[in-house]
Amino acid sequence: MVRFVDVPNMRRWLVSTGIERAIEGIADALVEDFLRWEQFDKTARVASHSEIGVIELMPASDGRQYGFKYVNGHPGNPARGMQTVTAFGVLADVDSGYPTLWTEMTILTALRTAATSAMVARALAPADATTMAMIGTGSQAEFQALAFRALLGIERLRVWDTDPNALDVFEANMRPLGFDIVRADSAAEAVAGAQIITTCTADKANATVLTDDMVVPGVHINAIGGDCPGKTELDARILHRGETFVEYPPQTRIEGEIQQLDPQHPVTELWRVLNGEATGRTSAEQITIFDSVGFAIEDFSALRYLAAAIDGTDFFTEVDIIAEPDDPKNLFALVAEGAAAPSLA
Amino acid sequence: MVRFVDVPNMRRWLVSTGIERAIEGIADALVEDFLRWEQFDKTARVASHSEIGVIELMPASDGRQYGFKYVNGHPGNPARGMQTVTAFGVLADVDSGYPTLWTEMTILTALRTAATSAMVARALAPADATTMAMIGTGSQAEFQALAFRALLGIERLRVWDTDPNALDVFEANMRPLGFDIVRADSAAEAVAGAQIITTCTADKANATVLTDDMVVPGVHINAIGGDCPGKTELDARILHRGETFVEYPPQTRIEGEIQQLDPQHPVTELWRVLNGEATGRTSAEQITIFDSVGFAIEDFSALRYLAAAIDGTDFFTEVDIIAEPDDPKNLFALVAEGAAAPSLA
Known part of the structure; x- marks a missing residue:
C-alpha cells in the first residue's frame, strides 16, 4: 500500500x-x-x-x-x-x-517555491533588509510573503499587479496577518525603497516587468516567474549589472532569465554558496539575482x-x-x- | 476529481x-x-x-x-x-x-507489452506460423501467450526457463486454457521447430539466452528482455543475419539488443512498416527481429x-x-x- x-x-x-x-x-x-x-x-x-x-x-x-x-x-x-x-x-x-x-x-509546490526563495534570500539579500517589493500577486504571493517573514523577518511589503483584483485578494489575505502593506500604482513605485524585489508574474512571454532603471545598487532580486523557454521577466541589462545565482545551470540556461544571455554568461550555483565553495554577496552595493526556475531537488x-x-x-x-x-x-x-x-x- | x-x-x-x-x-x-x-x-x-x-x-x-x-x-x-x-x-x-x-x-503494462509483441508479430512473422518458443516464463509469459493466440491464432508453445518453478507456474496457468505446451530441457530444444521465438528473461546483464546456432532462417524473434543499458539477450551475430525492427531508435540504440552494435547499424522503424512506408518481411527465409524495449507511446x-x-x-x-x-x-x-x-x- x-x-x-x-x-x-x-x-x-x-x-x-x-x-x-x-x-x-x-x-x-x-x-x-x-x-x-x-x-x-x-x-x-x-x-x-x-x-x-x-x-x-x-x-x-x-x-x-x-x-x-x-x-x-x-x-x-x-x-x-x-x-x-x-x-x-x-x-x-x-x-x-x-x-x-x-x-x-x-x-506543496507553493510552499517549496516560497521556502526556496526565502532560503536563498537569507544567504544573498542585504542583512538589514526590512522591505520586499512584490511584482505579481497571484497564487504564489502569499506564500512568498510568509516565507520571507518566517526566514528573514520581513514584514513590510510593497505590492503591484496589473490585475487590481489580484491586489485586492492579496491585501485581504495578508493584512489580518500583521503585514505592513503598501499598494503601489506601478512596478516602479513598488520597488522604490525595497531591499528585496520579488517578481512573480504568469505571462508566458518575454516580458519586462522589471526595467533596468528601477533597480538600485544593493538590492536582491528574487526572480521567480521566468521559468520556461520564452518566459522571462527581467530587463537583460539588470543581469549584466549584478551577479546571477542559479539552481542547476543546464536547466536555468534554457528556462531562466539567463536564456536572454550568451550561454557562457557566468553564473554561480547556489549549492556552492551554501557549502562555502563560492561567495554569495560581496558588497552592500552588489545586485544579487536569484534566477529561480524551480529544480527537482x-x-x-x-x-x-x-x-x-x-x-x-x-x-x-x-x-x-x-x-x-x-x-x-x-x-x-x-x-x-x-x-x-x-x-x- | x-x-x-x-x-x-x-x-x-x-x-x-x-x-x-x-x-x-x-x-x-x-x-x-x-x-x-x-x-x-x-x-x-x-x-x-x-x-x-x-x-x-x-x-x-x-x-x-x-x-x-x-x-x-x-x-x-x-x-x-x-x-x-x-x-x-x-x-x-x-x-x-x-x-x-x-x-x-x-x-496494464503486461497487457500492453504482450499486445505490442503480437501486433508486431502479426506484421512480421511468417504468415503460416503455428508454434512459438518462449525462453523465459516469468510474469510476462502468460500475457504473451494469450496475445499471440488472440492476434495470430498461435496455440502451440515450446517453453524453457532456467527456473523450473517458473515453468511449473506457466504450465499450471496455461494448460487449462487450451494451449498445447511442450516443456523443453534447454533453450535450443525450445526453439526447435518454432516459427516465432520470444525471449523474455529478467537478468540485468549482457546475457546470451539465444545463440546464433539456434536460429534458423525464416523465424521471427520477439526479443523483449533486453531493454536497458547493459541488459541484452541475443547473440549479436543473430542481429547481423536478420533485419531489426524497432520502436523509437534514439531509445533502442541505448537500451535494446542493438546496443551491442555500431550506432549506425541499419534498423527499420515499426511505424513505417505499419503505414506502408517501409517493407516488413521480404522473404520466407528472412529472419525478422523485433528489438522490443517498450516505448512511451x-x-x-x-x-x-x-x-x-x-x-x-x-x-x-x-x-x-x-x-x-x-x-x-x-x-x-x-x-x-x-x-x-x-x-x-
Whole structure:
C-alpha cells in the first residue's frame, strides 16, 4: 500500500502545522539537500510544450529515495476558473523501486517555491533588509510573503499587479496577518525603497516587468516567474549589472532569465554558496539575482519533509496501487479469471 | 476529481472484459497510434539507475492527451517476494494540464507489452506460423501467450526457463486454457521447430539466452528482455543475419539488443512498416527481429484505451488531487487557516 495525501489531507496537515512552520521545515530540508548536492542523480525537467501551456516531469534521487513531480503551467487557465499550476508528486524507495508516497503538490509546490526563495534570500539579500517589493500577486504571493517573514523577518511589503483584483485578494489575505502593506500604482513605485524585489508574474512571454532603471545598487532580486523557454521577466541589462545565482545551470540556461544571455554568461550555483565553495554577496552595493526556475531537488526536499511530517499522523490514506501476487513471478494469477472470458477474436 | 483505477478495480475490469479481448483492444489502439506516429511529442524515457535496479518515467503526448508511466525494474525483487516490475500511469488533458486518470499499470503494462509483441508479430512473422518458443516464463509469459493466440491464432508453445518453478507456474496457468505446451530441457530444444521465438528473461546483464546456432532462417524473434543499458539477450551475430525492427531508435540504440552494435547499424522503424512506408518481411527465409524495449507511446495507447473502456462503468473511484480554490488566483484561501498557526521562528 502507498500513502496518499489528497487535497483535503494536505489542507488538514498544513492548517495543523502552520504555513510558516511548514515553510521552515522545508527550508531546513532544502539546506540539507543543497549541502549534499553532488550526491543527487540530477536531470533537467522533461517538458512537453503545447501552444497554451506545458506539462513537466521533474525527477531526482539521492540514491536512497527517488522523487518526482508532475506539474503543468497554463497561464490561460484562471480565465476559465482553473489553476495556472497544478501538481502532484511521488516518492519511491530506490532499493525496491516501489512507490511509497503519492501526494497533491499544488499546495506543496507553493510552499517549496516560497521556502526556496526565502532560503536563498537569507544567504544573498542585504542583512538589514526590512522591505520586499512584490511584482505579481497571484497564487504564489502569499506564500512568498510568509516565507520571507518566517526566514528573514520581513514584514513590510510593497505590492503591484496589473490585475487590481489580484491586489485586492492579496491585501485581504495578508493584512489580518500583521503585514505592513503598501499598494503601489506601478512596478516602479513598488520597488522604490525595497531591499528585496520579488517578481512573480504568469505571462508566458518575454516580458519586462522589471526595467533596468528601477533597480538600485544593493538590492536582491528574487526572480521567480521566468521559468520556461520564452518566459522571462527581467530587463537583460539588470543581469549584466549584478551577479546571477542559479539552481542547476543546464536547466536555468534554457528556462531562466539567463536564456536572454550568451550561454557562457557566468553564473554561480547556489549549492556552492551554501557549502562555502563560492561567495554569495560581496558588497552592500552588489545586485544579487536569484534566477529561480524551480529544480527537482527542491521538490524532493519537500516530498521527504512531508513524508516524515505525516508519519504517525492521520493526514494520509492508503491506496492499493502495487499489484502483488503471492508468488512474485506469477502476476497472471492475479487476473487468471479473465483468461476464461470470451475473446472477440 | 481524477479517476483512479487501483489494483482491485484493474482486476475487476480485466476479469469482466477478458484478457484476450483487452489485449485486442489495446492492439487496435496501438495500431492507430503507430499510424499517427509523427503527431506525437516523443522522448526517450528518463531513467534513474542504481546498482540493483532502475526507475523510469515514460511520457508521450499526441497534442490532445498527455500520458506517462512510472515503472521500475529490479531483477532481485522476486527473491524477497516483490515484483521485478511495478508501474502506475497517468493521463492528462493537454489543453488544461490537469490529470484525468491515475491507474495501476503493473497489470496494464503486461497487457500492453504482450499486445505490442503480437501486433508486431502479426506484421512480421511468417504468415503460416503455428508454434512459438518462449525462453523465459516469468510474469510476462502468460500475457504473451494469450496475445499471440488472440492476434495470430498461435496455440502451440515450446517453453524453457532456467527456473523450473517458473515453468511449473506457466504450465499450471496455461494448460487449462487450451494451449498445447511442450516443456523443453534447454533453450535450443525450445526453439526447435518454432516459427516465432520470444525471449523474455529478467537478468540485468549482457546475457546470451539465444545463440546464433539456434536460429534458423525464416523465424521471427520477439526479443523483449533486453531493454536497458547493459541488459541484452541475443547473440549479436543473430542481429547481423536478420533485419531489426524497432520502436523509437534514439531509445533502442541505448537500451535494446542493438546496443551491442555500431550506432549506425541499419534498423527499420515499426511505424513505417505499419503505414506502408517501409517493407516488413521480404522473404520466407528472412529472419525478422523485433528489438522490443517498450516505448512511451505504447503506454499512451494502453492508457487511452483503458480510459475509454472504464467510462460509464464502476471500475474506478475518484480522488481529490487537484487543489481548486473558488478564485483560481487565490490558492492561499484554501489553506489560510494555517497562516494563523504558530511559527517556530
